[in-house]
Amino acid sequence: MPIKSTIAALLVCTTSAIAQHQLPIKQVAAPPSDILNGRVQLPELSKLAERSTSALLPVKLELNQGVWSWSTPITLTDRPARIVLLPESPNAWGHQLITPSARLIDQSRIEQGTSPLAWINQDRMFEHMTIQPTQAPAEYTLSITSDHEAQGYILLDHGPEVELTSQPTTRSTLQNHPISIKSSFNNATLTNLRAEIRSPSGFIFNEQSNTDTITFVPQEAGPYSVRIIATGTQDQQPVVRTTQHLIDAAPEAMPLKQPTLVADNAAIRFQFTPDNANRHTILAAEVWAAEWGMQDDQPVPVAWISSIVDNTRTLTLDKRWITQAQVDPSTIELRNIRLHDIDTFVPLEIIDRIQTPIAELKLSESTTAPNETMLTGSPGPTITSQHIPTAGVTNGPGHRLMLVHGYCTDATPFTISHFSGDLALFEDFEQSRSHNTFALEMLNQAAPMKSFGVVGHSQGGMAALHLYTYYWSGLDWARGNRLIQSVGAPYQGTALAGNAAILGDIFGFGCGENPDMTYTGAANWVSLIPTWARDDVYYYTTSFEDGFGFDYCNIITDILLSDPDDGVIERSAGQLPGANNMGHLEGWCHTADMRDPGQCTDQSRNAIMNQEAKR
Amino acid sequence: MNRITPIILLATLATSSAHAQEFCALTNEFIPDDSTIGVSLPISVDVSPNESIASVELALNIAHGWVGDLVVTLESPDGTTITILDRPGIPSSGFPGPFGCGGQGVDATFSDSASSPAETACTPNQFPIIAGDLVPLMPMSAFIGEHAAGQWIVKVSDESSYDFGIVLDACLSITTNIDCAPDLTGEGDLNFLDVSAFLSAFANQEPIADFAPDNNFNFLDVSAFLEQFASGCP
Numbered sequence: 001m002p003i004k005s006t007i008a009a010l011l012v013c014t015t016s017a018i019a020q021h022q023l024p025i026k027q028v029a030a031p032p033s034d035i036l037n038g039r040v041q042l043p044e045l046s047k048l049a050e051r052s053t054s055a056l057l058p059v060k061l062e063l064n065q066g067v068w069s070w071s072t073p074i075t076l077t078d079r080p081a082r083i084v085l086l087p088e089s090p091n092a093w094g095h096q097l098i099t100p101s102a103r104l105i106d107q108s109r110i111e112q113g114t115s116p117l118a119w120i121n122q123d124r125m126f127e128h129m130t131i132q133p134t135q136a137p138a139e140y141t142l143s144i145t146s147d148h149e150a151q152g153y154i155l156l157d158h159g160p161e162v163e164l165t166s167q168p169t170t171r172s173t174l175q176n177h178p179i180s181i182k183s184s185f186n187n188a189t190l191t192n193l194r195a196e197i198r199s200p201s202g203f204i205f206n207e208q209s210n211t212d213t214i215t216f217v218p219q220e221a222g223p224y225s226v227r228i229i230a231t232g233t234q235d236q237q238p239v240v241r242t243t244q245h246l247i248d249a250a251p252e253a254m255p256l257k258q259p260t261l262v263a264d265n266a267a268i269r270f271q272f273t274p275d276n277a278n279r280h281t282i283l284a285a286e287v288w289a290a291e292w293g294m295q296d297d298q299p300v301p302v303a304w305i306s307s308i309v310d311n312t313r314t315l316t317l318d319k320r321w322i323t324q325a326q327v328d329p330s331t332i333e334l335r336n337i338r339l340h341d342i343d344t345f346v347p348l349e350i351i352d353r354i355q356t357p358i359a360e361l362k363l364s365e366s367t368t369a370p371n372e373t374m375l376t377g378s379p380g381p382t383i384t385s386q387h388i389p390t391a392g393v394t395n396g397p398g399h400r401l402m403l404v405h406g407y408c409t410d411a412t413p414f415t416i417s418h419f420s421g422d423l424a425l426f427e428d429f430e431q432s433r434s435h436n437t438f439a440l441e442m443l444n445q446a447a448p449m450k451s452f453g454v455v456g457h458s459q460g461g462m463a464a465l466h467l468y469t470y471y472w473s474g475l476d477w478a479r480g481n482r483l484i485q486s487v488g489a490p491y492q493g494t495a496l497a498g499n500a501a502i503l504g505d506i507f508g509f510g511c512g513e514n515p516d517m518t519y520t521g522a523a524n525w526v527s528l529i530p531t532w533a534r535d536d537v538y539y540y541t542t543s544f545e546d547g548f549g550f551d552y553c554n555i556i557t558d559i560l561l562s563d564p565d566d567g568v569i570e571r572s573a574g575q576l577p578g579a580n581n582m583g584h585l586e587g588w589c590h591t592a593d594m595r596d597p598g599q600c601t602d603q604s605r606n607a608i609m610n611q612e613a614k615r
Numbered sequence: 616m617n618r619i620t621p622i623i624l625l626a627t628l629a630t631s632s633a634h635a636q637e638f639c640a641l642t643n644e645f646i647p648d649d650s651t652i653g654v655s656l657p658i659s660v661d662v663s664p665n666e667s668i669a670s671v672e673l674a675l676n677i678a679h680g681w682v683g684d685l686v687v688t689l690e691s692p693d694g695t696t697i698t699i700l701d702r703p704g705i706p707s708s709g710f711p712g713p714f715g716c717g718g719q720g721v722d723a724t725f726s727d728s729a730s731s732p733a734e735t736a737c738t739p740n741q742f743p744i745i746a747g748d749l750v751p752l753m754p755m756s757a758f759i760g761e762h763a764a765g766q767w768i769v770k771v772s773d774e775s776s777y778d779f780g781i782v783l784d785a786c787l788s789i790t791t792n793i794d795c796a797p798d799l800t801g802e803g804d805l806n807f808l809d810v811s812a813f814l815s816a817f818a819n820q821e822p823i824a825d826f827a828p829d830n831n832f833n834f835l836d837v838s839a840f841l842e843q844f845a846s847g848c849p
Binding site: 372373376397399450 | 713717777
């Protein structure tokens, strides 16, 4: 056996260990069109907004004449209203809805039921009620009683007329730097604004504002859950709405400063100031320059470049991009230089522009179209892994189709019998992973395989896309038609991520917060995914069967999401521009325990995905 | 590379200048999967015994689903063996993975004069993935000075499972020097056997007898042979 074959065999046997230490990374690039169409640009701040037509209010019982009780006014209008009771322990509360004339509401006007809190806690059932509309707006009273001090929340859905919009005012959310959230009603007058904030260590504090903006300074690094409570008036009736944010306060990074330029025959390397924080980040920048002989004109985009970096913080530009753009290297500048946290994608630093002229650069011959190495870099660079995979490797070698579950799942959601051929099951149950960590777990479990394609549910699709974009793996060698197929993936985030941070803290959803799936986290992440990678994604979305009246997949999360949704993902937030939209189907929900069947059990779609999958 | 075996690229020159000739194996041979045994392709190099090797190139066309499985060696008639490819991409510093280069197909010419190493020629989505003029893993210069004539062996093995392929073409291009033109027997000295060999080749109009290199066989060749024979060899 040749020596190299022996080494190969050893590598196969010890891939897990190898993967922990040296990870093959891509020098990611995208053509100027990706800059011009905005695919690789940070999102507008308005895209980071949380929107809500509901209110999540804390219930704080007080002892009164031997009974623990709490009440709140509720304005009922000419639209149905929904109330969800979220006590910290089951059956802890009794409740009454009292009319303006101080009588119990006619029970025939209330439709009651119980549902799990989808995505957050599937084990508990929560009471909810739908109240028929009144002829004219009137203030009712919801009264809650208990025989002990049972805290919790109520979720009130008042209908879509008044929507609260809250958005951070800065893209970077850093430890020890002020974070501001601006709020507004679309159809009401804002009269009071406050925030209930929980720090990563669990310390809860409140902020109040007389303006439309709440500001706080995160003194800890990590995820803060922020509940904005906005009160106001609409047609002289009181309104209250809340939004729930999950904001990661990232530790500050060493400033990037002016890069040093190093050129060789093939590439230019922009070496920024090294960091000593011993952490991985994602660095990205646009390259611009003036066309030859047009130095007085506006620069044109040359390429967008990005990579996962360690302390050395270096970006690589293939010189063929310069040749292709027909620009003068002495006019090169970097724009929109961004350093992102690798797990939360929080921009740690954003620099508008740095001049990086290069004199006497020898260029390669003419190139007419980007080829693979221009988009992914030449093979070779690695980065030392900081992640030790936790899940074991149970899949065999070969060319396989990997079925990948999503966030905080206890089983493979796909009906496995709908798939055939060489299959692999990704198993990392009941975890909350960042996209990057999720991708590294996939890389670990795929290590025995020569190549693989992915059918992913929910976050599984996004993690596969992250893996394909930033790391070399068996995905790069898969053959067939479709590399990554996803069902119900929140490419643009979900409102549940913020709500889960608050509700999960009470109800013990075991998996923890996931900033990558907030609207902000998703928008920051997707701005780092160029079109060439998106083009290998084929995605499906679903929603509840839409008939007459209230339709939903999960009645509780339906209050927190904009229709149509699948109980976890809004159809609009499931879109990935630049990827292949394989259609939207009604009558299927995110998971199997919702009103309509689980989207991963659709035999027809599964058969198509199985047939078309690259392996 | 559809060629007849052997093909003479350049007219043989009955001088000490270099000859470049191409010889191909009978191919379309299946490569046993997941085995170090492989397939051995003999190539008969029919040149004068007095021709020594100046350079060697190997042109290979292999249809295979995963070139990282492949090991290719070349053995000369003297028994010198070099490795042309050894599971390209292995070992790697992370890329392209523990199974080596995952692309398909080889259509390349391996020579010491190329500039890109074959072992690292691996760009996803390029077909064939190992293509063009490439430097073999071990230098072809190992053959320099050996006699070219005889049976060469190209061995191709597939040393990992799940992918397989066939050798479509394997051709050697050998440039030789004639050590001593009149020493047609390659014995290292000049005697009546060389004269006999010349007369036989002249009668059969073999290129080796074209001592006045004009592609004609006449008294000029006889005269040139006798003149060089009389001058002796170093």
